[in-house]
Amino acid sequence: QVQLVESGGGVVQPGGSLRLSCAASGFTFSSYGMHWVRQAPGKGLEWVAFIRYDGSNKYYADSVKGRFTISRDNSKNTLYLQMNSLRAEDTAVYYCAKDKGNRGLRSSPDYWGQGTLVTVSS
């Protein structure tokens, strides 16, 4: 069965950096695009970034463009999110999610991890 396990969350000061990881299993990781989605406390879902199955293209929400970088290592079945210049408004639970589309077919997230909390505070 599909499993996505996020790690790397924690407390960081404004302006600091953090790298999140998402370990994937139960499916052919190298065949699916992957997303990061976040949810601030008590708020709705906000899509953050998407990377194609082969890493060839990456897309970002305007709110994180230039500060966050999504990447993947298909040999390790792992997705990453490098977060720099963090701000208080980046405080959220960060979910990784598998895209439903195989090898670039247009689709939406289907399976989600349980999330990792990032708190940006001094």
Next chain:
Amino acid sequence: DIQMTQSPSTLSASVGDRVTITCRASQSISSWLAWYQQKPGKAPKLLIYKASSLESGVPSRFSGSGSGTEFTLTISSLQPDDFATYYCQQYNSYSFTFGPGTKVDIK
């Protein structure tokens, strides 16, 4: 960027009620729309993709319809397990915007 809206923001209903949630896009997204259910402290769960396709394992009381800019999620007979927050998400463009959510609570 494509903006998504949902109505109502909160919906009070009873077990057995027929419930309809509306999602609107700021421009046409064809049928590139998904619906998710989220319960407190849990990850979202995919219910519907491509506007009207039921995800495997999701009860048939859930259905989706619409195309272009207006979409609906219908729960034909609300069950106790269905009290949750529901989100729509467009994937017409690589911005994957979510709607603000609709909370379904007990009347």
